[in-house]
Amino acid sequence: MRNLFYAAVCLLSVGLCGCGSASSSPPRTPPDQSGRVTITEGVWGQVWLLQGNFMPGSATGTVTPVRRTIHFYEPTTADQTTSATDPPGRFYSEVRSRQVATVESDEKGFFQLNLPPGRYSYFVREEQGYLYAYTSYEEDANTPPTINPIDVRLGKVTKLQIRIDYEAAY
Amino acid sequence: MQQAAPQAPIDPVAVATSICNQYGAQLQDTLIAVGSFVATMTEAQARQMSHDSRVEVVMGDIAGDGDAVQSVPTAFDWGLDYIDQRTSVRDFRFVYQNTGAGVHAYVMDGGIWIQHPDFGGRASLDYCPIPGRTADDIDWNSPVGPHGTPAASIIGGTRAGVAKNVRLHSVKISENNRAYVSDVTRGFDWIVRNHVKPAVVNCSFGFKRIGSSWFWQGTSPFEKAARRVLSAGVTVVVSAGNENQNADGRSPAWRSELITVGASDVNNNRAVYNSSSASNYGSVIDLFAPGKEVTASSYYGQGSGRIAHPNAFFGGTSAAAPYVTGVVALYLQSNPNASPAQVQDWLKNNATQNRINTNNLPSDTTRRFLFTNQ
Numbered sequence: 001m002r003n004l005f006y007a008a009v010c011l012l013s014v015g016l017c018g019c020g021s022a023s024s025s026p027p028r029t030p031p032d033q034s035g036r037v038t039i040t041e042g043v044w045g046q047v048w049l050l051q052g053n054f055m056p057g058s059a060t061g062t063v064t065p066v067r068r069t070i071h072f073y074e075p076t077t078a079d080q081t082t083s084a085t086d087p088p089g090r091f092y093s094e095v096r097s098r099q100v101a102t103v104e105s106d107e108k109g110f111f112q113l114n115l116p117p118g119r120y121s122y123f124v125r126e127e128q129g130y131l132y133a134y135t136s137y138e139e140d141a142n143t144p145p146t147i148n149p150i151d152v153r154l155g156k157v158t159k160l161q162i163r164i165d166y167e168a169a170y
Numbered sequence: 171m172q173q174a175a176p177q178a179p180i181d182p183v184a185v186a187t188s189i190c191n192q193y194g195a196q197l198q199d200t201l202i203a204v205g206s207f208v209a210t211m212t213e214a215q216a217r218q219m220s221h222d223s224r225v226e227v228v229m230g231d232i233a234g235d236g237d238a239v240q241s242v243p244t245a246f247d248w249g250l251d252y253i254d255q256r257t258s259v260r261d262f263r264f265v266y267q268n269t270g271a272g273v274h275a276y277v278m279d280g281g282i283w284i285q286h287p288d289f290g291g292r293a294s295l296d297y298c299p300i301p302g303r304t305a306d307d308i309d310w311n312s313p314v315g316p317h318g319t320p321a322a323s324i325i326g327g328t329r330a331g332v333a334k335n336v337r338l339h340s341v342k343i344s345e346n347n348r349a350y351v352s353d354v355t356r357g358f359d360w361i362v363r364n365h366v367k368p369a370v371v372n373c374s375f376g377f378k379r380i381g382s383s384w385f386w387q388g389t390s391p392f393e394k395a396a397r398r399v400l401s402a403g404v405t406v407v408v409s410a411g412n413e414n415q416n417a418d419g420r421s422p423a424w425r426s427e428l429i430t431v432g433a434s435d436v437n438n439n440r441a442v443y444n445s446s447s448a449s450n451y452g453s454v455i456d457l458f459a460p461g462k463e464v465t466a467s468s469y470y471g472q473g474s475g476r477i478a479h480p481n482a483f484f485g486g487t488s489a490a491a492p493y494v495t496g497v498v499a500l501y502l503q504s505n506p507n508a509s510p511a512q513v514q515d516w517l518k519n520n521a522t523q524n525r526i527n528t529n530n531l532p533s534d535t536t537r538r539f540l541f542t543n544q
Contacts, residue, residue, distance in 0.1 A: 029313035053412040053447045054314045055488050056280060056344035056375040057354075058420070061447070063313045087248060087260075087436055089463050090483060134483075145481075163315055166463075167444035169412035169433075169486035170317055170347075170374075 044112035045160030050168040065109030076121035091130040249460035270333025270499035279318030281308035288327035288467035293338035299356035320466035324492035332496025358395035368502035372495040374488035409487035414448035433461020433490035457538040461490030
């Protein structure tokens with residue numbers, strides 16, 4: 001409807017016929033899984049695999065819920081890891097901090113995990129066998145940079161939306 | 171850049187060449203009058219070379235007075251590191267003279283989270299033509315995450331950005347990575363009427379080119395609007411697109427008067443993202459810029475729970491165009507009256523020629539790579 005309205009505004013003298021879509025379809029958001037959360041303290045989330053083109057106006061990429069194993073470690077800094085690539089990127093062949101827990105997402109990408117309050121770093125096991133970190137690290141003036149940090153607070157369940165987007169272009 | 175002084179050269183060029191070959195350095199210049207040579211090399215190579223009896227001293231290159239130097243803190247951050255140097259030997263620094271102060275960058279995108287610390291209060295929410303949305307609706311619910319914020323940070327973030335004092339204006343023309351040509355046209359119209367010079371527009375979006383099968387021939391309304399922006403003396407930088415096709419088929423990328431930017435990776439190849447997505451190519455591309463696994467400022471979460479993130483990965487020609495926009499801001503600071511055509515010529519002439527590899531690049535596509543320094 002918005003395209004037709006626009007065409008009418010700009011091209012009254014030539015009419016509206018032949019007016020096709022001038023926008024790509026937006027990326028389809030997988031269904032929200034928040035209604036499935038049953039824990040009272042820890043982390044719940046969804047794991048989505050992003051592939052293809054997500055440039056505004058041309059977004060034809062896909063967002064797919066996926067099964068993955070998510071690894072939660074004590075807060076981890078870059079010097080506690082070994083990169084799987086040179087130069088370093090988002091894949092790690094080794095994480096040397098203490099692993100706290102792991103959890104599997106299901107076919108809808110949903111997972112939940114009881115975790116005590118605190119800060120953690122999380123990684124996703126990818127099919128290549130490496131651990132994937134969604135972002136490089138957090139950084140501020142007072143604390144050492146932590147890879148993929150997430151905080152769990154007393155009596156709260158933190159939502160963690162994981163986007164695996166190393167095959168996505170924006 | 172390293173500098174060394176041969177001890178007792180008989181033939182300075184031959185000696186310098188021999189030394190560089192021995193240690194794997196790339197000889198840049200032989201300075202016969204002063205008995206030195208300039209070469210690029212890794213730190214390890216420099217250390218080895220320093221023990222050579224023919225070499226008096228090896229020292230790292232330093233910026234001259236007036237330059238600012240930003241340490242690029244991580245190995246991830248190759249984008250800033252690459253654009254201030256002619257070669258790909260990383261020095262983990264971004265050296266700049268100008269900061270884009272006094273220049274206005276208009277970011278036509280999904281919106282900027284202007285409170286992000288990396289913008290230092292230099293960003294504002296200026297305009298949003300999308301019905302039912304306001305300029306401060308910043309793609310919070312996008313399934314694919316932030317877009318306008320990381321793009322803007324590459325242009326002018328204090329840490330992630332090229333032009334660290336540019337004024338950033340958000341012109342929100344897309345929502346959740348969906349854009350209408352009507353909103354883009356409105357955005358251009360607003361910029362024509364409200365811009366403050368010197369100014370540059372960043373367009374990290376693109377459409378399938380509207381051809382003669384439509385009811386207008388050739389140039390679409392929003393392309394005409396973009397030309398109006400140019401006529402007003404405002405430079406426009408556009409992404410080439412990520413369809414792995416000739417950018418001649420994408421709009422507005424195909425317009426020769428706009429600055430069309432392709433994306434390259436850390437190995438100087440045209441960026442490939444997956445089996446169906448790669449930087450576009452073709453003769454309409456003016457130059458390449460970093461556009462795969464670069465770092466930008468972004469955020470986690472939504473609403474009051476969002477957390478600023480200074481080091482998120484970002485990629486695509488949506489990342490490449492902002493590097494060029496940032497460099498345009500640096501140029502405009504010194505050349506505030508430069509026309510869009512002059513800016514385009516300068517960018518192409520100043521770029522590092524033949525830096526992009528040919529292995530996945532059609533022969534009609536430029537090999538130019540963005541270069542910052544003037």
